Amino acid sequence: QLSSTFYDTSCPNALSTIKSAVTTAVNNEPRMGASLLRMHFHDCFVDGCDASVLLNDTATFTGEQGAIPNKNSLRGFTVIDNIKTQVEAVCNQTVSCADILAVAARDSVVALGGPSWTVLLGRRDSTNASKSNAESDLPGPNFDLSNLTQLFANKNLNVTDLVALSGGHTIGQAQCRFFRDHIYNDTNINSTFASSLQGSCPRASGSGDANLAPLDAASPTTFNNDYFTNLVSQKGLLHSDQELFNGGSADSTVRSFASSASAFSSAFTAAMVKMGNISPKTGSQGQIRISCSKVN
Numbered sequence: 117q118l119s120s121t122f123y124d125t126s127c128p129n130a131l132s133t134i135k136s137a138v139t140t141a142v143n144n145e146p147r148m149g150a151s152l153l154r155m156h157f158h159d160c161f162v163d164g165c166d167a168s169v170l171l172n173d174t175a176t177f178t179g180e181q182g183a184i185p186n187k188n189s190l191r192g193f194t195v196i197d198n199i200k201t202q203v204e205a206v207c208n209q210t211v212s213c214a215d216i217l218a219v220a221a222r223d224s225v226v227a228l229g230g231p232s233w234t235v236l237l238g239r240r241d242s243t244n245a246s247k248s249n250a251e252s253d254l255p256g257p258n259f260d261l262s263n264l265t266q267l268f269a270n271k272n273l274n275v276t277d278l279v280a281l282s283g284g285h286t287i288g289q290a291q292c293r294f295f296r297d298h299i300y301n302d303t304n305i306n307s308t309f310a311s312s313l314q315g316s317c318p319r320a321s322g323s324g325d326a327n328l329a330p331l332d333a334a335s336p337t338t339f340n341n342d343y344f345t346n347l348v349s350q351k352g353l354l355h356s357d358q359e360l361f362n363g364g365s366a367d368s369t370v371r372s373f374a375s376s377a378s379a380f381s382s383a384f385t386a387a388m389v390k391m392g393n394i395s396p397k398t399g400s401q402g403q404i405r406i407s408c409s410k411v412n
């Protein structure tokens with residue numbers, strides 16, 4: 117029931133306003149494109165694409181921002197708040213934060229050289245957020261292929277979608293605390309690659325926990341299929357990345373995306389549309405938030 121033309125009459129400048137703000141933010145800091153893509157993923161997997169992730173925790177409200185996968189990790193909230201202010205200035209209480217997030221994710225991928233797609237629109241914003249659902253529905257970096265497959269299947273996403281969407285790790289950075297076990301304990305990792313990462317990610321937990329490494333060392337700020345060629349050479353940064361190419365049922369899809377940028381692009385854009393369709397609130401459900409960080 118979402119539609120690409122949803123704001124054509126109610127807010128014809130919505131999409132161009134979002135695009136120019138995203139382009140500015142990404143030109144200023146390329147990693148921001150990665151952060152905005154991830155934010156949309158973390159929104160959609162938790163009670164659908166409803167901007168639940170944007171609601172700030174307060175003294176009396178426990179939302180998703182303090183959940184384990186998000187805390188001290190998700191970034192880009194200020195950019196979204198700023199885009200919302202600009203969109204409110206052109207169309208008062210018309211464009212949802214959930215739609216802004218979906219469009220910003222697409223514009224981020226495009227700004228970093230990736231493929232474009234038509235974003236379906238008309239999502240409305242939640243009036244609630246769930247820490248416990250964030251902790252049960254979002255995958256963790258230590259997950260194996262069967263865990264990942266199960267969590268994606270819960271959202272009606274198949275293994276091809278899992279592999280394609282994991283290609284989002286062609287951009288952005290991860291903290292040492294999320295890849296430490298992989299670079300010290302796993303054997304399915306290129307040893308030169310592991311040693312070089314160990315230099316900035318000490319073995320002892322608590323030391324260097326927040327030190328960053330690129331998820332795709334070959335081209336961290338370009339959206340391309342290098343993530344998959346990395347996996348074929350056992351240079352996945354997270355345990356969960358390398359699980360996609362570890363002798364299992366996803367190997368052939370990884371090989372296909374590694375050898376064909378266009379195969380990856382079409383699978384990624386199709387999977388982004390599917391992910392963007394997870395349980396949207398429409399019609400009179402939810403609300404159009406005025407400020408993305410709090411309910412009206």
Ligand code: HEM
Pocket residue numbers: 147149150151153154157188189190191255256257258259264281282284285287288289290291292294331354356
């Ligand atoms: C398949 C299961 C997935 C797992 C286990 C996973 C896990 C992670 C982890 C642990 C990080 C690093 C966070 C940090 O260090 O603070 C990360 C970063 C990132 N993830 Fe995923 N992720 C998954 C799927 C996805 C999907 C589906 C997308 C988008 C389509 C995505 C996009 C990103 C991006 C772009 C970053 C970098 C963010 C930045 O630099 O700010 N991930 N992911």
Ligand SMILES: [Ca+2]
Pocket residue numbers: 158159160161162163164165166167168169
């Ligand atoms: Ca959500």
